Amino acid sequence: LNPPLPAALVVDDHLALVAALGALVLPGGVVGTPTTTYAWQLRLSQALVAERTTTGALQRLASLAGVTKSEALFRVTRPDPRLLDVVDPRAFVWDVASHRVAHSSNQLAAETIAVARHMGAVVRVVEANSRGHLHDQVVASGLEFGVWRLRGVDGGLTPEE
Amino acid sequence: MFDVSEHSTDWTIGEDGRRYPPRTQLDGTPNQASGRSRAQLAELAELINSGDVAREIDELVDDPDLAV
Numbered sequence: 561l562n563p564p565l566p567a568a569l570v571v572d573d574h575l576a577l578v579a580a581l582g583a584l585v586l587p588g589g590v591v592g593t594p595t596t597t598y599a600w601q602l603r604l605s606q607a608l609v610a611e612r613t614t615t616g617a618l619q620r621l622a623s624l625a626g627v628t629k630s631e632a633l634f635r636v637t638r639p640d641p642r643l644l645d646v647v648d649p650r651a652f653v654w655d656v657a658s659h660r661v662a663h664s665s666n667q668l669a670a671e672t673i674a675v676a677r678h679m680g681a682v683v684r685v686v687e688a689n690s691r692g693h694l695h696d697q698v699v700a701s702g703l704e705f706g707v708w709r710l711r712g713v714d715g716g717l718t719p720e721e
Numbered sequence: 722m723f724d725v726s727e728h729s730t731d732w733t734i735g736e737d738g739r740r741y742p743p744r745t746q747l748d749g750t751p752n753q754a755s756g757r758s759r760a761q762l763a764e765l766a767e768l769i770n771s772g773d774v775a776r777e778i779d780e781l782v783d784d785p786d787l788a789v
Binding site: 572573574578579581582583584585586587588590599602603604606607610612616617618620621624625626627635640641642643666667668686687688689692693694709710711712713714715716717718 | 731732734735737738739740741742743744745746747748752753754755756757759760761762763764765766768769770772773774775776777778781782784785786787788789
C-alpha cells in the first residue's frame with residue numbers, strides 16, 4: 561500500500577491542506593517540500609469558497625486546526641513555499657493534453673501523473689481519495705501510489721506506520 | 722527534474738527521524754495547527770480519516786475534471 565521512500569511527494573487536496581497549515585509531519589524518507597498540482601489546489605479552493613448554511617466538515621477541520629475557513633483558504637491559495645509547493649500547470653500542458661487524449665483521463669489525474677513523472681515523485685493520498693478514476697489512472701501509469709491514514713503527534717499529523 | 726530541495730532545509734528533523742515543518746509561516750504568522758493539543762490533533766486526524774471531508778468536497782465540487 562505504501563511503497564518505500566525516499567522520494568519526493570505529490571499529494572492530494574487533504575494532505576496539501578494539512579501541509580499548507582503547517583501541520584504535516586513527514587516520514588524521514590520524504591525528499592523536499594510536499595508538492596501538489598493546480599487541479600488539486602483548485603478542487604480544494606472551490607470547496608472552501610462554497611457557501612454553506614450549516615457547519616460542514618471543512619469548517620470543522622479548520623476549527624480543529626485553529627484557523628477560520630477563510631484563513632485556511634488563504635493558506636491554500638497562497639501557500640508558504642516552504643510548506644507546500646503548487647506546480648504551475650502551464651509547464652505540463654503538452655503532457656497533460658497527451659495523457660487526457662490517450663487515456664481518457666480527467667484533468668486531476670492527468671496533472672497528478674504529469675507532475676509526479678517530472679519530479680520522479682510518489683503519489684500519496686488519504687484513504688477517501690484512494691479509489692476511483694485517479695487511483696486507476698495513476699497505477700496504470702506505473703507511478704507509485706500510496707495511501708496515508710493520519711494520526712496526531714506533537715506538532716502535527718503524520719502517516720500511520 | 723525539479724529542484725525539490727530548495728526549501729527542505731527549513732524543516733527540522735526530530736529525534737524520531739520525522740521531518741517537522743517550520744513553526745511559523747513566511748509572513749511570521751504562527752502555524753496554529755502545529756501548536757494544537759494532541760487531543761485536538763487526534764480529532765483532526767480522525768475527521769480526515771473518516772472521509773467526511775472528502776464527501777463534502779465531492780458534494781461541493783461538482784466537476785468531472787476535478788473528480789477523484
